[in-house]
Amino acid sequence: MNRFVRRAILGALAGSAASTPLMFLTVARSAELVLALVAGSIYSACFPPARGAYADNIMASASLGIPLWGISSILVLPLLAGNRMAMGAVDMQAQFAPLVGWILCGALLGAVLQTVSEIAENLYGVEAQPSSRPPTSLTRIVILGGGFGGMKAAECLEQELAGSVSISLVSDTNALLFTPMLAEVAGSSLEPSHISVPLRSSLRLTHFVRGRVTGVDLEKKAIVLDGDGARRQLLYDHVVFALGAVSNYLGLENVEKVAFDFKTLLDAIRIRNHVIEMFETADRETDSMVRRKLLTFVIAGGGFAGVELAGALNDFAHGIFPDYHNLNIDELCVILVHSRDRILPELSDTLAAYALRKMKERGVVFRLGTRLVDAQPGLVTLSDGQIPAGTLVWTAGTAPNPLIKSLGLVTTPRGAIVVGSTLAVTNHVGAWALGE
Numbered sequence: 001m002n003r004f005v006r007r008a009i010l011g012a013l014a015g016s017a018a019s020t021p022l023m024f025l026t027v028a029r030s031a032e033l034v035l036a037l038v039a040g041s042i043y044s045a046c047f048p049p050a051r052g053a054y055a056d057n058i059m060a061s062a063s064l065g066i067p068l069w070g071i072s073s074i075l076v077l078p079l080l081a082g083n084r085m086a087m088g089a090v091d092m093q094a095q096f097a098p099l100v101g102w103i104l105c106g107a108l109l110g111a112v113l114q115t116v117s118e119i120a121e122n123l124y125g126v127e128a129q130p131s132s133r134p135p136t137s138l139t140r141i142v143i144l145g146g147g148f149g150g151m152k153a154a155e156c157l158e159q160e161l162a163g164s165v166s167i168s169l170v171s172d173t174n175a176l177l178f179t180p181m182l183a184e185v186a187g188s189s190l191e192p193s194h195i196s197v198p199l200r201s202s203l204r205l206t207h208f209v210r211g212r213v214t215g216v217d218l219e220k221k222a223i224v225l226d227g228d229g230a231r232r233q234l235l236y237d238h239v240v241f242a243l244g245a246v247s248n249y250l251g252l253e254n255v256e257k258v259a260f261d262f263k264t265l266l267d268a269i270r271i272r273n274h275v276i277e278m279f280e281t282a283d284r285e286t287d288s289m290v291r292r293k294l295l296t297f298v299i300a301g302g303g304f305a306g307v308e309l310a311g312a313l314n315d316f317a318h319g320i321f322p323d324y325h326n327l328n329i330d331e332l333c334v335i336l337v338h339s340r341d342r343i344l345p346e347l348s349d350t351l352a353a354y355a356l357r358k359m360k361e362r363g364v365v366f367r368l369g370t371r372l373v374d375a376q377p378g379l380v381t382l383s384d385g386q387i388p389a390g391t392l393v394w395t396a397g398t399a400p401n402p403l404i405k406s407l408g409l410v411t412t413p414r415g416a417i418v419v420g421s422t423l424a425v426t427n428h429v430g431a432w433a434l435g436e
Contacts, residue, residue: 006120012038013040036105036109043064059110060110061107068102138166140166142170143168143242145244146199162205171208175265182267182308183268183312186309215403222236237430247263247398248398254376278390279327296388296389296390299337300395301337303344306395307355309395311362313334314362337367370383378390400436410427
């Protein structure tokens, strides 16, 4: 027997038995008997009692008596009899006995329903449960990288394949960073929280995995992760490489040791704090040459990142300068070094020239057509001379994530993964790549 039909029959029996108090405390006995029977069937079908839970079931069904009293004695039955609704003070006093009757009816309904349900279970067994489908294994899609490419891929897959696949995103940080405004954090015009969005709250159907990818076994379709000092594996059916790029120091080992990187939110915060520390140190220094070195900030690279950072640091430094009364404005210098003869190669000549002119007016010094060849603490060596400087930031080059080299994939001379028109990785089924 269908479990809902069985519950309805038991509820009707319990409702019929529970209507006894109504026979003595109400007037329209036949109509209220039918209402009690229907209410019992619906209540039993929707809320089957748990075995042994007499007290809970009696209390719950007793509270059902109040709305049933309102429906029958206050609203429906008076209207069916051609009378107005019983809403006056005198009318409500006359309805006290029916209210008690309906509450007793509800409590009795709970007790009788609990009893007949357990009797039926003992005689006929537990009610038949719907057959559950055997669990099916979902296709596992793992996205490596939580940048723009990785997050957008997860977002689109959620929209297109919601519920039919398992999507996981692996990232060593738990937030999407809006990198075009990273310079504003370094220049203290924006807070870090203003340019980062938690990945967990942005991707509702994607399982977020915090960890660093240390290896990928393309044959076994397994990803090796290192998170919180523990190594583990993550299996996949499809893997999407969206690992992004890292700084490329072009083999300049000393520069890599001395320079600040400028790729992450932590990098921007470190640069901002370092600039403040340089001002604090210079304010205590009595030697003007040392102060000048401390307040000289060199940025290597004239692309978007380097130009934006140079402008942001220049504005920041000039903004906080009035707070340091022992310093001379002539000692402050922000220098941008670029190997080409113009900045911002991503833009047209006109826009690049306009940006160069405006930044010069604001005090930024440009060393164009010059290469940075070496660096030591406090000294930056260029192809045409040296600059005493307490700060060096590198934005002059990027390269694909070094993990790619260890996978044996087909890559370009620069090291980027070669893909087809669908972003499928060459010679590896189930592998895809996007981004830098």
